[in-house]
Amino acid sequence: MDYHVWLAYVVTAIVFSLAPGSGTVNSIxxxxxxxxxxxxxxxxxxQIGLAFHIALVGAGIGALVAQSAVAFSLIKWIGVVYLLWLGVQKWREKANIQSSEQPLPQSSVKLLRSAILINLTNPKSIVFLVALFPQFLDPxxxxxPQLLVLGVTTVCIDAFVMLGYTSLAAQLGRYIRSERIMGRINKVFGSMFVGCGALLAAAKS
Incomplete structure (x- = not known):
């Protein structure tokens, strides 16, 4: 994988990880x-749940590339359309952060298990990765090797971003808890997704 392609993916993966979703809500x-x-x-x-999705998506895309160049090109364009659609949905979405003033104590094992299930049962992760990965693969x-680079990069960036969200929430929880603030965050990242989709479409025209 070329260095400039990887850098472009890093930027896209940061947007993907920063955008509010079930993992973000869990971390906050x-x-x-x-x-x-x-x-x-x-x-x-x-990250365990995300890595499982990456493995599934990587295996499927690898098989697709080996079988049909036309199908690979088609899924790339579907990915562009999905990025645009996701941006519109994020713009319109409202996020609710549920928390209690005196939360029940939870063991680390329970938190680990709950987080794994959150990502494993989130089909949006698979759909997004299917849309995203082909944009940066050279058939x-x-x-x-390309899928391994993308997968490791995705997990590392997402772990760092989730740590940032968690730390920020621990310090500024009463502000992040606001639906108004989360609504503004959704609009910002919705616009970013639309921008990414438009740039990818322009690059392929």
């Missing part, structure tokens, strides 16, 4: 209720 809620240190188990759990080169 844990930060508010349990603090940063205890929430580390949940961050690990989110003329070996797919496995």
């Amino acid at each position: 809620s844990n930060g508010i209720n349990y603090g940063t240190k205890k929430s580390l188990a949940a961050i690990l759990g989110l 003329g080169k070996d797919q496995l």
